[in-house]
Amino acid sequence: MLRNRLKKNMKTVGQWARKQGIGCYRLYDADMPEFALAIDVYEGRVHVQEYAAPKSVDERSARERLAEALAVIPDAIGVEREDMVCKQRQRQTGTSQYEKQAASGEFFNVHEHGCVLKVNLKDYLDTGLFLDHRPVRNWIQQNAAGKRFLNLFCYTGAATVHAAVGGATRSLSLDMSKTYVNWAQENLALNGADASHHRVEQADCLAWLAGKPTSDQRFDLIFMDPPTFSNSARMAGVLDIQKDHGRLIRQAMQRLTSEGLLIFSTNFRRFKLDESLEEEFAIEEVTRDTLDRDFQRNARIHRCWQVRTRI
Numbered sequence: 001m002l003r004n005r006l007k008k009n010m011k012t013v014g015q016w017a018r019k020q021g022i023g024c025y026r027l028y029d030a031d032m033p034e035f036a037l038a039i040d041v042y043e044g045r046v047h048v049q050e051y052a053a054p055k056s057v058d059e060r061s062a063r064e065r066l067a068e069a070l071a072v073i074p075d076a077i078g079v080e081r082e083d084m085v086c087k088q089r090q091r092q093t094g095t096s097q098y099e100k101q102a103a104s105g106e107f108f109n110v111h112e113h114g115c116v117l118k119v120n121l122k123d124y125l126d127t128g129l130f131l132d133h134r135p136v137r138n139w140i141q142q143n144a145a146g147k148r149f150l151n152l153f154c155y156t157g158a159a160t161v162h163a164a165v166g167g168a169t170r171s172l173s174l175d176m177s178k179t180y181v182n183w184a185q186e187n188l189a190l191n192g193a194d195a196s197h198h199r200v201e202q203a204d205c206l207a208w209l210a211g212k213p214t215s216d217q218r219f220d221l222i223f224m225d226p227p228t229f230s231n232s233a234r235m236a237g238v239l240d241i242q243k244d245h246g247r248l249i250r251q252a253m254q255r256l257t258s259e260g261l262l263i264f265s266t267n268f269r270r271f272k273l274d275e276s277l278e279e280e281f282a283i284e285e286v287t288r289d290t291l292d293r294d295f296q297r298n299a300r301i302h303r304c305w306q307v308r309t310r311i
């Protein structure tokens, strides 16, 4: 049953992705409840994440199911067994999501809407590319020409790559982690972006946003996709997106030109937008437009808003 479903999805989603110039896509997302997996294709390789089973599911039968699934996935998708990576996706706390899982050093390049991005399926819980945000990146690419772009909590800088390829004149990307700052710089270089115009800096975004903006810190387009929760020793205090988003959005809006646009996104499933923001700013939820075909069956994966100054 799983084999047939994967083959069917390869024909539909796989073909759709190829036509769109998308190399990496979600092929399967727990379509069948007995196989609670997310299966992502990364250009000839496959990244399988096992969702943590509910307590009611017997551990042994869950193990057997997983073994059964892993035996059929490579053949159904047409990849080699050694090109499949399987991880268990558990609810993460603190910074554990960003810690190293392995040390294979196996990076390879993938393609998305004319951009080249470096990924690694083995060494971290995430791959370097959040597939659910693809339409947001594409939107940024389509709307970045001539703009100054700010990417907060930039991770591997994929959204900045799209902005640069789309013609952003300058950009600043900030992340607390040196690993991701380096990765973002490499991603930009891979796409021929000039490092003097597209800067990536290691910074605690909470502290940076709380500081006074300098005259060269005004942006036409800002993307802010903070983690749900973060408490690294390198940052000032703790980040809890539900509690802190109002402050972060207000502070980010201070870095925006009067005509500018802030895109705010969160993966926190129980997120509720602070209603007072709607009185202060022109806010529009655009979540529906930010989910590609491969994520429509998991429409709660993220929520996304466009925030503008009220005129």
Ligand SMILES: C[S@@+](CC[C@H](N)C(=O)[O-])C[C@H]1O[C@@H](n2cnc3c(N)ncnc32)[C@H](O)[C@@H]1O
Residues within 6 Å of the ligand: 098, 130, 153, 154, 155, 156, 174, 175, 176, 177, 180, 203, 204, 205, 206, 225, 226, 227, 228, 230, 235, 239, 266, 267
């Ligand atoms: C883009 S966010 C997470 C987005 C993703 N949608 C999710 O929920 O997993 C992840 C990035 O935030 C960075 N990060 C976490 N706290 C930070 C902080 N205070 N300042 C700057 N970067 C931070 C991490 O290093 C990581 O690269």
